[in-house]
Amino acid sequence: MKAVPTTWDDTRYIDGYPGRYAVIARRHGSDWYIVGVNASSSPVTLNMSPDMIAPGERVRLYSDDKNLVGSVSEVKADKKGRIKVTMPTGGGFVIMKRSNPDFHVYLCLGQSNMEGNARYEGCDTVGISPRFHMMAAVDMPGKGRLKGRWYTAQPPLARGNTGLTPADYFGRELVKSLPEKVEVGVINVAVGGCRIELFDPINCADHIKGQPDWLKSTVRNYDNNPYQRLIDMARAAQADGVIKGILLHQGESNTGDAEWPVKVKNLYERILADLLPIDWDKTSISVITNGNNQRRINKVMALAYLGKNYLWAASPLMNYSSTGSREYNREYAQKAADAFGELLNLVEKGATQYELVSYDKIGEVFYSYGQNGRMPGLTEVIFRGPEWDPWQNTRYGLALQYVPTPYHPDGGGNNLSPCANYVNYYGMANGLPIDDPESLWDKTHPWKDRDPRFYNDIVFDGCLITDNYQNPLPNIELFTSGASRDINTASRTGYSLKKFLHPTCNRYDDGWGWSPQFTIGISYLRLADVYLMYAEAAAQASGSPSGKSAACQLSALDAINKIRQRAGVENVNSKFTGNIDSFMSELRRERAVELSFEGHRFNDLRRWMLIDKPEYANKTSVEFKRTGDFDPAHPENNAVSGYHEEVIVSRSYSEKHYWLPLKKSDCNISAEFKQNLGW
Structure with a gap:
């Protein structure tokens, strides 16, 4: 009985007579169960030809004899798809039809x-x-x-x-x-x-x-x-x-x-x-791989990438290439919203294995610790690539890129530091961007009352790295000329990144050692991304933040706010919901924060046709001095002076960088195979 499903995708009436007998068929995934019961005072013999059984097909029959003793047999439908079954008084039968993997x-x-x-x-x-x-x-x-x-x-x-x-x-x-x-x-x-x-x-x-x-x-x-x-x-x-x-x-x-x-x-x-099924683990055909189907393409993955294809086709970049317009293509945006809406409707009613994780577990979306190298993701990751020896790759590669001097295990330092102008996307807990006059951001206390994701993702001056007794510098120095501001072995920008690191990943706590099997795994696609892409598609299809797909009850605004509420950030302020341009500025900022450093930003800026704009091409550092009493327990409250940004890199992007060059050998195959513009 444990193998019998408890939920059904389809139910059909096959045969019956009031007060005497009934036969119904139910489907779970690709498996059919045809059930008959006899409540009459005499046996009932049926010659059934259910639509789901083909002529000559073999199925398994569970039936009762006249003494109500059950047995199992394999029966074959005749040339017309008929199967003969006799039900004794008070007895019944079950025909089980499962798909044939061969x-x-x-x-x-x-x-x-x-x-x-x-x-x-x-x-x-x-x-x-x-x-x-x-x-x-x-x-x-x-x-x-x-x-x-x-x-x-x-x-x-x-x-x-x-x-x-x-x-x-x-x-x-x-x-x-x-x-x-x-x-x-x-x-x-x-x-x-x-x-x-x-x-x-x-x-x-x-x-x-x-x-x-x-x-x-x-x-x-x-x-x-x-x-x-x-x-x-x-x-x-x-x-x-x-x-x-x-x-x-x-x-x-x-x-x-x-x-x-x-x-x-x-x-x-x-x-x-x-x-495709929603969950391969719930299908009979994947019995051998049950519990190991996380990367197997399913209905949710297909809907997500269908929506993403349509959203990219709708983007200013693709629409400009096709029509010469730098606006969104509303027809494709609507198709994207409908695909994402279909997916989110399944998620919102609990019909899938996916859901947003609570924010206290957000780290486990990106890494696992003390779990024998289990791939991270929990219920939020939809699709990720293959991994080979993920612990080794984490210990000797990924993790070390984020750790600055003097906390690096090999005496070296990090080479990945968030730029100050990017960190500025992390607004305030009140939901406003820091450059908004009503945000209450203060450059003398630049780390105070920020979006909770700022404290989860970003290492700023004074953050406690480790209180291990061997550590001579428990609180990191990221002020100008601080111990972790060396241009070669530490932070060049005044910030470091901890979004993908367990707190013990430093030379003193050895959190990346053999025992905890610390493993980083950054996915290709997670559910939060789908909510934000849906918001973008629904807003652009309708021209309004209140736009929605007929397939989903959420509006574009609802979808963004769902992500913010999960993190403890206030909803999008009403000053950004009056028109589509203002709303898009907040949506772009929300993607920058929620999906930070996960590999989406470069392509987002390209499809929005923004990558060559100075505000995105210039990369800055933050320069300041500590002032007043230093509070090591609450570094977010510490005061600074002389706070300003300096440009450290300017990317020389132009419109040709919206597209990548094609191989010359490919372009030479035919005169019709043109090289991308500018290359």
């Missing part, structure tokens, strides 16, 4: 060639392996095929009047190369002459309106939504096997469309989002 399914879509433009001949209809199958995506009366059922893959594969497709011989050759126990299935949804836009599930209805009558006639075979038909058939196929790949043959109708590759990528990720 049945490999491929989705096929596109236009004329994939549809079957070529006429098939007699030789194409013989010698087909019984291990190669096709699922009919439409009824084919002339071929005796019903939609949603599997058949031997004899052409035609798309519709009754179509021809030979690339999928025909793809499948035939594939089964030859696979072990005998492996079978192959294809599902073909294709429309000759169609553009890629026909497979846009949201906008296909509007697209179809402008198409010729012959194409409209073909599309009616798929209820005017070929994409949805493909997904419906694919979901049905997941109950039988595993989807292994997607075959696309389309493009001639989009000749000259510079955005075609982006559209194909978005279509691919939309398919993944619609077909």
Whole structure:
């Protein structure tokens, strides 16, 4: 009973009679459970043909005999998909249908060639392996095929009047190369002459309106939504096997469309989002990898990257390259908001394994300590890259970059120090930026009453590094000419970084030693990033901070405030919510703070077309002296004098740096392969 799910994705009525018996089917992931009970005074015999069981398919039957003694057997559906079951009085049965990992399914879509433009001949209809199958995506009366059922893959594969497709011989050759126990299935949804836009599930209805009558006639075979038909058939196929790949043959109708590759990528990720499970650990097909599926692509990852693709396509940089406008593309922004909204709706109602961690555990999103090198992330990290010997990489690489003299274990020093102008993005606990007249920031007490993330991420002058008795300098000196301001071995900027460090990571406490197995792991994508990208997309799609997706109850403003509230920062001030430009200034600042030093900033500035602006190109240090009584227990309250910033580096970026150069050898392949502007 432990293996029986407690939550269900689908429930269907199969058969029954009031007061006598009932048969229902329930699905969890790709697994079906068909249950029958008999409350009548006599046995009931049924010849069922449930839609989820294919002709000839084998399933497991748990049944009672006349003495109500249970047994387990494997039964096979007949050629019409029927299974015969007898329920004794007071007894019942359970049919369990689980997907077969050795049945490999491929989705096929596109236009004329994939549809079957070529006429098939007699030789194409013989010698087909019984291990190669096709699922009919439409009824084919002339071929005796019903939609949603599997058949031997004899052409035609798309519709009754179509021809030979690339999928025909793809499948035939594939089964030859696979072990005998492996079978192959294809599902073909294709429309000759169609553009890629026909497979846009949201906008296909509007697209179809402008198409010729012959194409409209073909599309009616798929209820005017070929994409949805493909997904419906694919979901049905997941109950039988595993989807292994997607075959696309389309493009001639989009000749000259510079955005075609982006559209194909978005279509691919939309398919993944619609077909992948939320949590692989809750599927029967991943029993062997249960508990080790964190990097396995799932529905949440697919939705996140689908939204990110759309948001980048909507960005000023991409829109300028496509249309000459430096504004956001609202259509793509709306698509991004809808993808992110779908994801966040699942998260907000507790339907996923992901949630924002409480801020007292935020360090464990980036590192683990005393946990045998466990990869960090908790419930917030969605996607991260592979790691090889992460403790070694942390101990002898990542961690040492952040530790200045005299706390460095090898007598060296850090080479990564936050620039003062970047640290300025960390505003006040009242939610205002430090340059706002009402923020109450005071340059004589520059560390006081700051955003709590400032104290979590940044080492500033006077911070306690360690109270180990061996340490002659427990409080760091980051004032001008202080012990940790050496340009070669310590901080060049007046700050150091601790966001990714456990407090014991210094030469005296040896927090990176063998015993604690301190391990840093910075993810590619975490949930906080999704909330902020949703806020950006929803605001730009609607032109307002109150904008939202129909898929999610959160507004753009709500999404930002959710991240701030988690950290203990006041909400976005009303002075920034009156128009989109003011709101975007706070959103950009929020991304700078929440996602600081996680590898997003360079690309953010590029897509916003800001990287060549002086306020982003100039890097500064903070210079000051300590003044008054020094409080080692509360360094945030200490006073300074002569506080000012000095430019230490100016990046010489221009508009050509919005794009990176392409390899010359690639550009020389064809005259159409142009080098990026400026290179």
